[in-house]
Amino acid sequence: MSEAPHLTFDLDTPGLSTGHLVVPKGSDCEALSLPVFSLNKGEGPRLLITGGNHGNELEGPIVARRLVEWLPEAQTCGRVIIVPEINPLAVQAWTRNTPIDGKNLNRVFPGRADGSATERIADAVSRLLLPMADTVFDLHSAGPTMDFPPAVITHPIADADLMAKTLRMAEAFKLPMTLVWQYHDTLGMFDTWAHSQGKVFICAEFGGGTVGAEALAIYEAGVRNALITLGLVEGEAEYPTFRQQKSSRTLETLSSDLLRSPTRGIFEPRRSVLDEVKQGDLIGVLHPMESLSADSIRVRAPTTSIVCMIRSGGHVDADEEIVYLARPLNL
Amino acid sequence: MSEAPHLTFDLDTPGLSTGHLVVPKGSDCEALSLPVFSLNKGEGPRLLITGGNHGNELEGPIVARRLVEWLPEAQTCGRVIIVPEINPLAVQAWTRNTPIDGKNLNRVFPGRADGSATERIADAVSRLLLPMADTVFDLHSAGPTMDFPPAVITHPIADADLMAKTLRMAEAFKLPMTLVWQYHDTLGMFDTWAHSQGKVFICAEFGGGTVGAEALAIYEAGVRNALITLGLVEGEAEYPTFRQQKSSRTLETLSSDLLRSPTRGIFEPRRSVLDEVKQGDLIGVLHPMESLSADSIRVRAPTTSIVCMIRSGGHVDADEEIVYLARPLNL
Numbered sequence: 001m002s003e004a005p006h007l008t009f010d011l012d013t014p015g016l017s018t019g020h021l022v023v024p025k026g027s028d029c030e031a032l033s034l035p036v037f038s039l040n041k042g043e044g045p046r047l048l049i050t051g052g053n054h055g056n057e058l059e060g061p062i063v064a065r066r067l068v069e070w071l072p073e074a075q076t077c078g079r080v081i082i083v084p085e086i087n088p089l090a091v092q093a094w095t096r097n098t099p100i101d102g103k104n105l106n107r108v109f110p111g112r113a114d115g116s117a118t119e120r121i122a123d124a125v126s127r128l129l130l131p132m133a134d135t136v137f138d139l140h141s142a143g144p145t146m147d148f149p150p151a152v153i154t155h156p157i158a159d160a161d162l163m164a165k166t167l168r169m170a171e172a173f174k175l176p177m178t179l180v181w182q183y184h185d186t187l188g189m190f191d192t193w194a195h196s197q198g199k200v201f202i203c204a205e206f207g208g209g210t211v212g213a214e215a216l217a218i219y220e221a222g223v224r225n226a227l228i229t230l231g232l233v234e235g236e237a238e239y240p241t242f243r244q245q246k247s248s249r250t251l252e253t254l255s256s257d258l259l260r261s262p263t264r265g266i267f268e269p270r271r272s273v274l275d276e277v278k279q280g281d282l283i284g285v286l287h288p289m290e291s292l293s294a295d296s297i298r299v300r301a302p303t304t305s306i307v308c309m310i311r312s313g314g315h316v317d318a319d320e321e322i323v324y325l326a327r328p329l330n331l
Numbered sequence: 332m333s334e335a336p337h338l339t340f341d342l343d344t345p346g347l348s349t350g351h352l353v354v355p356k357g358s359d360c361e362a363l364s365l366p367v368f369s370l371n372k373g374e375g376p377r378l379l380i381t382g383g384n385h386g387n388e389l390e391g392p393i394v395a396r397r398l399v400e401w402l403p404e405a406q407t408c409g410r411v412i413i414v415p416e417i418n419p420l421a422v423q424a425w426t427r428n429t430p431i432d433g434k435n436l437n438r439v440f441p442g443r444a445d446g447s448a449t450e451r452i453a454d455a456v457s458r459l460l461l462p463m464a465d466t467v468f469d470l471h472s473a474g475p476t477m478d479f480p481p482a483v484i485t486h487p488i489a490d491a492d493l494m495a496k497t498l499r500m501a502e503a504f505k506l507p508m509t510l511v512w513q514y515h516d517t518l519g520m521f522d523t524w525a526h527s528q529g530k531v532f533i534c535a536e537f538g539g540g541t542v543g544a545e546a547l548a549i550y551e552a553g554v555r556n557a558l559i560t561l562g563l564v565e566g567e568a569e570y571p572t573f574r575q576q577k578s579s580r581t582l583e584t585l586s587s588d589l590l591r592s593p594t595r596g597i598f599e600p601r602r603s604v605l606d607e608v609k610q611g612d613l614i615g616v617l618h619p620m621e622s623l624s625a626d627s628i629r630v631r632a633p634t635t636s637i638v639c640m641i642r643s644g645g646h647v648d649a650d651e652e653i654v655y656l657a658r659p660l661n662l
Binding site: 058059061062065066091094144147208209210211212213216244266268269270271272296312313314315 | 389390392393396397422425475478539540541542543544545547575597599600601602603618627641643644645646
């Protein structure tokens with residue numbers, strides 16, 4: 001019989017303690033040891049912070065490790081568990097999915113004890129870490145091909161009370177955008193499983209493009225704002241400056257708000273994230289690839305809306321996602 | 332006997348004319364047809380603008396095609412030849428080097444008529460386009476792994492007169508940074524060959540990270556500024572806004588100004604490009620990879636300087652380039 005997933009230390013130890021979450025070996029790889037930081041200041045909110053769910057989104061692991069530097073001192077109550085890299089196999093390979101089994105950790109929750117490596121990780125997290133928390137911050141980012149503002153994302157939740165609590169928590173980050181995303185592919189997401197367990201689950205989506213010092217500072221400020229709202233640390237929340245503005249908008253994007261590339265080519269963005277566009281406004285230009293001298297195709301806004309994601313200039317295939325539009329959330 | 336490289340049209344045709352530069356077939360591929368735009372308004376400066384020298388730097392092709400939209404109308408004199416993609420094989424593959432022969436077009440100049448595909452392209456450009464120009468703007472970009480301000484780069488040139496003319500032309504872009512880069516690997520560069528022919532050669536280096544609408548607007552403004560200084564178009568030069576500032580600095584970076592990664596790991600940038608640092612200031616943190624729980628290594632400034640390039644947060648190998656420092660140019 002195979003070993004069960006376990007922690008190498010006692011999460012109830014007061015103060016800061018560190019150890020590992022051991023994911024048992026399987027037929028595809030040896031046992032994995034995920035570094036875990038437990039910050040126990042007694043009664044209060046119980047929070048789990050995870051990074052590295054997708055291994056090519058390194059803002060999460062970096063911001064999680066920055067929290068470990070100052071949070072043990074700043075935290076006044078409650079319990080925080082930080083796992084900077086919940087998918088170390090993908091983080092080490094710098095790939096979205098786990099290289100061993102090709103699986104997306106964020107689509108296999110709650111996992112399987114007798115499954116492949118990715119499923120065993122999800123199983124260990126679901127059994128041993130998720131029950132210890134009432135709130136989860138899962139730190140993602142948009143990757144290098146999409147331009148995206150620092151944001152917190154949630155998907156529509158059937159339970160109205162949980163939806164309202166989640167939205168309040170999301171807005172507490174005070175990031176430039178809070179987005180309710182009607183997304184088609186939520187089965188097996190960490191989000192979906194945590195919601196089913198009644199948890200408030202926050203997916204910080206943290207911008208696209210270059211991972212620079214300014215972007216990391218905005219992300220960390222967002223998490224700190226949320227920690228203040230939760231009552232875990234003292235201080236005053238601050239709106240981080242993004243594109244010369246300090247503001248925060250709550251938007252929703254529907255399945256119909258997605259624009260896809262009309263053909264294969266080089267996409268040239270003509271708008272930036274959070275720009276408002278009117279019907280017919282130019283959003284981007286597609287330069288067809290097969291014939292470099294063919295006429296370019298102009299991509300225009302089908303309706304008055306706000307650009308919430310736009311593809312970075314570069315190659316796109318036909319029917320690939322190039323722009324997500326959004327509108328103010330109307331609850 | 333193989334066909335010679337040739338143009339499908341007469342560059343002396345007045346006004347805007349378009350056609351192709353034909354690179355003859357060889358043992359490795361069929362003949363290539365590179366779209367060429369010729370803007371002939373008679374006497375005056377003669378300028379060649381090229382993009383897509385490296386196929387994964389798409390700012391150049393995009394900005395070159397934007398010029399084709401307005402320059403034919405705006406140009407008042409002289410001659411401009413625009414080749415948006417001088418290495419279409421690499422642009423179509425979205426790779427730095429040419430996939431067929433693995434060669435870097437920017438290291439094989441002046442090329443060889445009987446060489447591989449990349450060498451035949453360099454040969455055709457060297458023979459048929461370069462002699463038609465006194466000035467060359469080669470539009471590059473820093474790629475997604477380096478954060479870099481919009482900039483014009485030149486390397487030290489032995490001919491003092493050509494160096495002074497090149498620097499004046501570079502500064503005419505009024506981009507945030509003009510950089511004289513003491514670089515170790517200039518053999519076979521388009522720059523080096525053009526200098527040997529007495530041409531003023533400008534390498535616009537155009538930022539790293541996401542290719543967004545704002546970055547493209549800055550790049551296009553820089554090229555327009557330079558066209559105004561050359562006297563090809565009328566108008567007033569403007570300093571593009573970058574990181575909330577309108578300014579332009581001329582810097583130099585020496586071989587000794589390069590900081591390399593002390594070990595394999597995840598690099599976390601703590602400074603942004605154009606930040607000034609004092610000796611001992613923290614520039615970045617390296618989180619060792621092999622043991623994710625090992626202590627992080629702090630990368631500090633060895634001397635008072637300016638950050639001119641910094642690696643985007645992500646994986647780095649041991650001894651990989653992570654930061655270039657610079658100092659004001661002291662001629």
